[in-house]
Amino acid sequence: MVDANARVGVVGAGILGKLVSFFLLEAGLKPTVFEEGPENPKNSSFSASYAAAGMIAPYCELENRGANVTKLGFDSLEMWPSIVKRVGGNVFFQREGSLVVAHSQDKNELQRLRRTVESFIAKPEMRVVRGDEIREYEPDLDPKMTEGLFFPLEGQIDGAEILAALGAHLRANGATLNFNAKAHKVEAGKITTDSGVHGFDCVVDCRGMGAKADLKNLRGVRGEILRLHAQDVSLKRPVRLMHPRYPIYVVPRPNHRGALELLSALYTLNTGFSEARITEAAVQLRPAFLDNAPRIFHKKGLCRANGLFRHGYLSSPKLAALTAAFVSEGRIEKGYESLFEQEK
Ligand SMILES: Cc1cc2nc3c(=O)[nH]c(=O)nc-3n(C[C@H](O)[C@H](O)[C@H](O)COP(=O)(O)OP(=O)(O)OC[C@H]3O[C@@H](n4cnc5c(N)ncnc54)[C@H](O)[C@@H]3O)c2cc1C
Numbered sequence: 001m002v003d004a005n006a007r008v009g010v011v012g013a014g015i016l017g018k019l020v021s022f023f024l025l026e027a028g029l030k031p032t033v034f035e036e037g038p039e040n041p042k043n044s045s046f047s048a049s050y051a052a053a054g055m056i057a058p059y060c061e062l063e064n065r066g067a068n069v070t071k072l073g074f075d076s077l078e079m080w081p082s083i084v085k086r087v088g089g090n091v092f093f094q095r096e097g098s099l100v101v102a103h104s105q106d107k108n109e110l111q112r113l114r115r116t117v118e119s120f121i122a123k124p125e126m127r128v129v130r131g132d133e134i135r136e137y138e139p140d141l142d143p144k145m146t147e148g149l150f151f152p153l154e155g156q157i158d159g160a161e162i163l164a165a166l167g168a169h170l171r172a173n174g175a176t177l178n179f180n181a182k183a184h185k186v187e188a189g190k191i192t193t194d195s196g197v198h199g200f201d202c203v204v205d206c207r208g209m210g211a212k213a214d215l216k217n218l219r220g221v222r223g224e225i226l227r228l229h230a231q232d233v234s235l236k237r238p239v240r241l242m243h244p245r246y247p248i249y250v251v252p253r254p255n256h257r258g259a260l261e262l263l264s265a266l267y268t269l270n271t272g273f274s275e276a277r278i279t280e281a282a283v284q285l286r287p288a289f290l291d292n293a294p295r296i297f298h299k300k301g302l303c304r305a306n307g308l309f310r311h312g313y314l315s316s317p318k319l320a321a322l323t324a325a326f327v328s329e330g331r332i333e334k335g336y337e338s339l340f341e342q343e344k
Contacts, residue, residue, distance in 0.1 A: 004028050008327060009191045009200040011183045013037075014049035015159065015316045016305055017206035018166040021175050022083070023324030024204075030174045032198070034191055036182040036210065040164050044225065044282040048208055049159055051225050051284035053251040053259040054313050055238050056080060056155040057098055059124060062116050064310055069293050070120055071335065072315040079317035080157065089165030092253060095155035098238040099129075099137050101145040103268070109242035110147050125153045140234050140270050145241075156238055156251055157313055183207070186214065188301035202327050205304035208287040215297070215306055220285025223310070227259050227280040232272030241269060286310055296323055297343040303327055304343065 008024055010017050013035035021031045037046055044050045055061075058073035065073070084093045102110045117124045129148040134141055137150060171177055178193075185192035186205045192198075205211055209220050235252040248266060251259045257279075266273045288309035289295060296319070297304040305323045308315055322339065325331045332340055 006201040007032070007199070008202050008204060009034065009198060010204045010206060011035075011186050011191060012206035012208060012210060013163075013167070013177065013179070014047050014206065014208050015052075015163065015312050016049075016208070016308060016320055017204075018163060018170065019083070019316050019320030020204055020206055020305065020323050020327075021170050022087070022166060023321045024328060025170065025173050025175060027324055027328035029328055030176070031170075031204075032176040032178070032200070033170070034178050034181040034183050034193055034198075037179065039167060039177070039179040040160070044160075044227070044280060045284060048223075048284045048286050048308075049163060049312055051223065051282045052159045052312055053225060053238075053249065054157045054159045055098070055249065055251055056095075056157060056314050057151070057238065058314060059117050059121075059126060059151040059154060060098060060100060060113070060240060061311060061314060062120050063113060065292060069311060069315060072294070072318050072339075073311060076315050076317040076319075077153065077155065079321070080155065083317055084157070084162065084165075087162070087165045087169045089161070089168060091161045091165050092158040093155065093162070094237070095153065096237040097137075097150055097152040098154040098156075098240065099134070099141075099148055099150050100240040100242060101134060101141065101148040101269075102242040103144060104146045106243055107147040109244060109247075110149060113242060114149060126151055138235055138237070138239060140272070141239070142268060142270055144268065154238070158253060159313060186211070186302075188299060201301065203302050204323065204327060205302065206306070208306065208308075209285050211287075211304060211306055215304065217289050218287055218306060219290070221288045221309060222283060223286050224281070224283050225259055226278055227257065227282075228273070228276040229255075229257055229279055230273055230276035231256055232275055233270045239269065286312075294319055294339065296326065296340050298326065298340065299343040302343065
């Protein structure tokens with residue numbers, strides 16, 4: 001716990017470092033941020049936060065998540081609209097739900113997802129959609145897609161846009177942002193960069209995979225993403241294809257742009273994808289612990305938040321708010337105790 005005039009240093013300006021800084025500002029602290037890379041890079045291979053598709057999908061991700069992450073995701077989903085509003089700027093964010101589809105021969109895959117959702121959530125916001133009902137949500141989907149589930153509460157955000165808007169908001173509200181400033185050492189009360197040793201009352205480590213040397217159980221889970229421009233295809237919301245060998249998702253953006261995780265099987269959603277132009281391909285490592293659940297490690301003068309795995313945009317608002325509340329008030333919110341671990 002630090003007082004109102006305390007100096008807090010944050011290392012890493014991915015989605016987590018920027019949101020932690022956002023909540024520290026809201027708590028009346030003025031953080032100083034050190035980021036190895038440039039501000040607003042054009043290339044998504046720069047960090048996991050720039051590579052991400054930006055789905056905010058707590059139901060669809062139930063199959064991939066670690067213990068305790070479900071609550072984190074649902075709480076975060078409710079926080080995004082207000083964050084986007086407070087940050088301002090030009091940020092594409094929508095909650096038009098998401099659609100999961102399968103060919104009739106793969107409907108077992110869909111049933112598996114449905115069972116998973118029902119086993120975690122007593123009354124899930126989930127609708128079974130079949131045949132032409134699917135086209136009512138997404139008219140451009142191939143008629144061969146006959147089986148589906150619709151999750152009306154899910155959303156999506158443009159990662160690069162929210163990162164840029166957060167940067168501008170942090171600076172305008174008194175945070176100090178240092179880009180091209182790699183931290184060589186991140187220790188309790190100290191951050192060492194090329195410009196020297198910077199002393200703080202508390203250091204918050206949000207380096208993602210950059211913290212590997214200090215967090216031995218952190219591993220990188222590879223993720224690939226393609227960005228496309230498909231003039232002939234118009235989707236309104238994220239669409240996942242459940243397939244036994246080639247599961248994919250497509251996350252549309254305005255102006256026929258979209259991001260997807262794998263190219264194979266894409267044409268089965270809409271043959272218009274055969275005309276798509278690939279505008280970028282990126283591979284990145286997602287920072288994860290063995291159980292795929294994030295953690296906040298702490299000791300006097302140091303807090304390390306990490307392990308967002310596939311769920312950086314899904315879970316970062318709440319994880320960041322928990323981290324900032326711990327740093328500013330020493331408070332651990334009830335129900336989230338298991339995310340916190342004392343660092344030796
Ligand atoms: C292909 C792909 C698709 C994804 N899609 C989604 C999705 O749809 N929805 C979702 O919720 N999540 C998604 N994710 C996951 C999400 O991207 C990550 O969980 C999230 O970005 C992790 O954020 P972070 O801030 O912890 O780490 P990072 O984004 O890696 O940020 C860490 C920052 O720290 C900086 N840094 C590292 N070392 C140092 C140092 N020594 N000094 C200074 N700075 C340093 C790095 O340059 C970086 O900017 C996806 C990930 C990938 C790879």
